[in-house]
Each structure stands twice: as structure tokens, then as C-alpha cells.
Amino acid sequence: MTEVESAVPNKDEQTLTEVKIAPEISAKHPLQNTWELWYYKNASNDFEKNLYKITSVETVEDFWGLYNHIESASKLTVNSAYYFFKKGIRPMWEDYTNKNGGRWVINNKKGNNSKATDNYWLEILLCLIGEAFGEYNDFICGAFVVIKGRYDRIGVWTKQSGDKDSNMHIGKVVKSRIQYQNLTGKVILITGGNTGIGEEYVRDMARRNAKIIMAVRNVQRGLQCSERILKQTNNDQIVVEKCDLSSLSNVRSFCERIKKQYYRIDVLVCFAAAVGDNMSPTMNTEDGFEMQFQCNYLSHFLMIQLLIGLLKKSNQPRVILTASSAHLFGSIDLVNIARFESYTKHLFMAYADSKLALVMLAKELTERYEWIRANSFHPGTIYTNGIKHSYYWYLKYLLGILAFIHGKTALDGAQSMIYLSVSEEMAYSSGHYYVDCVKAKYNHLVDDRKLRRGLWNLSVALLKPFLD
Structure with a gap:
């Protein structure tokens, strides 16, 4: 979760637009x-x-x-x-x-x-x-x-x-x-993972004896998390690395370090995210992109591209992208998607669009790299820090109520990540969207091949200085 400084919104910014969008999170999956x-x-x-x-x-x-x-x-x-x-x-x-x-x-x-x-x-x-x-x-x-x-x-x-x-x-x-699969020798890289759902996932992988790289913005919190898990699992193979998704140069530096230190990556979990409700409604990254678009999608796209060589060395590489049911309300405007100005009064839509981009990325990775198993998932509405520190007070309480009604814990929310990481069935499944270990319907735009390729080409163009 990217942390940014909040600002007090003015009356124009506290419109009912966001309130009308928020209830989509309660959409149910039959x-x-x-x-x-x-x-x-x-x-x-x-x-x-x-x-x-x-x-x-x-x-x-x-x-x-x-x-x-x-x-x-x-x-x-x-x-x-x-x-x-x-x-x-x-x-x-x-x-x-x-x-x-x-x-x-x-x-x-x-x-x-x-x-x-x-x-x-x-x-x-x-x-x-x-x-x-x-x-x-x-x-x-x-x-x-x-x-x-x-x-x-x-x-x-x-x-x-x-x-x-x-x-x-x-x-x-x-x-x-x-059967509790033993993952001895497997290397798992997760962005975030030092709290809530991510920590539960790391704990589970540690119990399976995997080697885990936690790419976190706050190294101190990451180390505190790794120490907790070490005491619980006796797995001393958890490595904490600095990686700030709001800085493309930082992401590139992180990937360069990983390529020098590791021969391969077996599972890459793109988990960390920025949520607009935690942020000032005028927040851009240092690279000039809308915060959620970069942290949730663009930086993970860059990471996958820079680490593709390490993934290829695995005999069964998996890429897991953390989406959201919010993606069902997203759209892809190839002209304006990366610009904050497009979302000044519709901050939630920036989040929805970034999550749609991730679901589309899983599908496109499947088509471009047939040897990769790439899938996306929705962890559910869970009362984690993302809700606790929600920027808009009414969304904080609404999401908190929904989380209570749906009754999911952080461990429950981690089940899909665990399933996509270790299940033998996932060796034959790719390009899908999961909700609680169940294949679910996704936004119809995901099947638009022309739009997917347009987003891919746009991403490559935006990241050209960091891919060369």
C-alpha cells in the first residue's frame, strides 16, 4: 500500500459521485x-x-x-x-x-x-x-x-x-x-506483503519453506513482519527489499538488484497497491502519472518486463495480479488513462481503471508468453489498513460495514493468492480472473484484443526510458 499525505478536500471534491460508485464493491459473485x-x-x-x-x-x-x-x-x-x-x-x-x-x-x-x-x-x-x-x-x-x-x-x-x-x-x-505442498527451492517475489492479506500469504508460503522476497516501500515495517513470521515458522529465507512503486527509477533499481542476486523467480505476486481514498485528490507520482495508475499497474508492468528472464528460468512460472471487483466499472481510455487530470472528481474511477488494466494484463501475458501462467484475482472486502485509513470518511464506514457483513478475514482474503501459487490445477490455467478460488466473470473489455494490445503498446511507450 502506497502511503501519501492527505489534504482536506473542498466542498466541490466531496460530491456524491464517489458515493454512488462505492457500492459496487458489494456486488456478489454467484x-x-x-x-x-x-x-x-x-x-x-x-x-x-x-x-x-x-x-x-x-x-x-x-x-x-x-x-x-x-x-x-x-x-x-x-x-x-x-x-x-x-x-x-x-x-x-x-x-x-x-x-x-x-x-x-x-x-x-x-x-x-x-x-x-x-x-x-x-x-x-x-x-x-x-x-x-x-x-x-x-x-x-x-x-x-x-x-x-x-x-x-x-x-x-x-x-x-x-x-x-x-x-x-x-x-x-x-x-x-x-496436502501442504512443500515449496523448498521455490523463489517467490511479492510486492507489499508486510501487513494484512499480504502478511498472511507470506506466512503461508514460509510454512511451505519457500524463499520469499518482500518488495516493500517501508523497509522497517517489512523487517518487523519478517521477524514475526520467522518466530512462527522458523523459516529464515525471507528477504526484505526496498521498492517504491511510485518511482519508476526505484522499481528499475530494485529489479537490477534482484537480477544480480537470484537465478530465477517461480512466482511473482503483484500485490501492493495505492487506493485513491487514502490520498490527496491532487496526487501525482514523481514520474508525472496518476498515483493509482502507476502504483497498481504501470510499475508492475515494468517489473514483469524487467524480470521476465528470471521467470523464464522457472519450470512453471506464475504471475499473480491483485485486481478488484471495482474493475467491472473500469474503462480504458488510451489517450487519458495515465493523466491525473482525467480523474480530478472521480478518484475512485482511477482505481477501477488501474484494476481493469491488471485483469487485461493477465490475459495479454497469457497470449504473449504461452509458458507463463498469469491470473488475476479479487481478494474481497476486508477490513484492512486500506479501509481503516480511507481518505473519505463515508467510504471508510461503508466499506467497514460491508467487510463485516461479508465476514472475511485477512487470511480468507489470502486464499486465492495461495491457491493460484501452489495449486496443481493452476499449472494448466492462465488468463483468468478469480474470486475466492473460483473463476469469475470479468469486464467485457478484457476480451477486446485490440484494446489490450493498445494498452500494452502504450505501457511500453510510457516506460521506454526504463526498459532500454
Whole structure:
């Protein structure tokens, strides 16, 4: 997050234009299926009498609102359970859909890692709502977590126990998602990452034993973050480097240092961003560009170009671009997009346009470099510093309320980044836009090949002094 000095806006600047734009952040993303949550109460009586349907979810946001406002699975009483099934299917063998079904079950012994059950359960749920089983999604009935005395049981319920192909594929996906991939030897570079969602991502990668380069504007905060994570993970391979996205010369210097120190980069995460609501409405960068356009898009474009050689040396390079649902309201004006004057009274639109440019960049990288897996994602509305220090007070409270309603934590927001970084499925997926590990619809302009190439050529022209 780029920090800049705020100024007191005058009455003309505090128009209702921004207020009308802001509610787009609450736009919901529909799931392919409607899912129902059931709860089984610990009891000695018969199963069906103690089974209660709690609610149903139809969108990604509804899912997270539910997940974060109910008791964690690991905190349920012994012999209690959660069931998460497709609408219309009851979680019992007597249901017609289940009569020929089977189950993939994981037995998690209770020990030092009390959160393992919750982590496995969340991964399975994300598989379900994200339709992670490909051509065999229709073979899925639901999932369950049952709390026992010495161990917990987490599993997936399938329709056809006798269908070898579907069961083997489903089992393979389940195993890959709950297995904590060891990333020893992998090099991950993330811009930002010293707080909130970014810190949760770095912590997860550190637990997997990856080598992590944190490119941050504030080195002191970056070092404080790395020290916290070192104590929690014992991974001493976290390197903090100075990189100020509001200065193109600084970005270039950073990339030159990285090229001298590292042989390759396996995952490049463009996470850091500037949010207009944190800034004075008259802020340009030292390079003369609108702050959000440069920090969110142009500097990351430059970084990718300068580090493309290191990415090519990886056997499976991935580029992850942090977008936003705000991109749905963006547009690309190739004449004025980089000029602050275009956004004097529509600061939020500068943010939306910069995020649209990132979604388009993921698509264009996929076409230009077939060996790169480039994807963008929306982390969700989460009460992080970006909201806490919002420039416009009314957006601060509006976004805070939305964050509470949607119920997502920083760790939840990091799930898509983690998924795009480590999932085996992502070895075959590129050019897509994700919301909570689910492919989502994007702005129709992303498919405009002529516009995408125009933006690419404009970016190269604007950055010519730094690319030579």
C-alpha cells in the first residue's frame, strides 16, 4: 500500500459521485450451485431427528459471511458435525442421490496442530464452491466434518462409488488440496506483503519453506513482519527489499538488484497497491502519472518486463495480479488513462481503471508468453489498513460495514493468492480472473484484443526510458 499525505478536500471534491460508485464493491459473485449447510447435534437419539438445515448459500460472499459467523468445526462438541451439500440432497444414505454413493475420508488425529481440522475443512469447502473437480463436478454430493474424541473426520460424498474414473479423479483432487505442498527451492517475489492479506500469504508460503522476497516501500515495517513470521515458522529465507512503486527509477533499481542476486523467480505476486481514498485528490507520482495508475499497474508492468528472464528460468512460472471487483466499472481510455487530470472528481474511477488494466494484463501475458501462467484475482472486502485509513470518511464506514457483513478475514482474503501459487490445477490455467478460488466473470473489455494490445503498446511507450 502506497502511503501519501492527505489534504482536506473542498466542498466541490466531496460530491456524491464517489458515493454512488462505492457500492459496487458489494456486488456478489454467484456460485454454479446452491449449497446448504446442515448441523448434526451431539445426541444419542436417531440421526435424522438431530439433523438441522441451517441455511443455503448462492454466492461467494454469502459463503464467507456464513463461514466466518458460525462456530469453527474444531470447536464443535464431540460427535457433532457439519454437512455442506448441494441443494436438494440430504446428508444421509437414505437420500435417493446418495444410495449408490461413496466417500473419500480424511482422519485427522488430534495433536499439536489444533487448526488442521479447520484448514482441511475450508480447503474441501473451497473445492466444492469452486467446482474444482472439473468434468466430475456433477458426481459430487457434498462434504462433511465429524468431530470425534481422538480424531476428526473430514470428507467428500460422491454419487457413484462404482465409477472408478470419477472416484480416482475426485480423490486425487482432495489429496492435492489438503496436502501442504512443500515449496523448498521455490523463489517467490511479492510486492507489499508486510501487513494484512499480504502478511498472511507470506506466512503461508514460509510454512511451505519457500524463499520469499518482500518488495516493500517501508523497509522497517517489512523487517518487523519478517521477524514475526520467522518466530512462527522458523523459516529464515525471507528477504526484505526496498521498492517504491511510485518511482519508476526505484522499481528499475530494485529489479537490477534482484537480477544480480537470484537465478530465477517461480512466482511473482503483484500485490501492493495505492487506493485513491487514502490520498490527496491532487496526487501525482514523481514520474508525472496518476498515483493509482502507476502504483497498481504501470510499475508492475515494468517489473514483469524487467524480470521476465528470471521467470523464464522457472519450470512453471506464475504471475499473480491483485485486481478488484471495482474493475467491472473500469474503462480504458488510451489517450487519458495515465493523466491525473482525467480523474480530478472521480478518484475512485482511477482505481477501477488501474484494476481493469491488471485483469487485461493477465490475459495479454497469457497470449504473449504461452509458458507463463498469469491470473488475476479479487481478494474481497476486508477490513484492512486500506479501509481503516480511507481518505473519505463515508467510504471508510461503508466499506467497514460491508467487510463485516461479508465476514472475511485477512487470511480468507489470502486464499486465492495461495491457491493460484501452489495449486496443481493452476499449472494448466492462465488468463483468468478469480474470486475466492473460483473463476469469475470479468469486464467485457478484457476480451477486446485490440484494446489490450493498445494498452500494452502504450505501457511500453510510457516506460521506454526504463526498459532500454
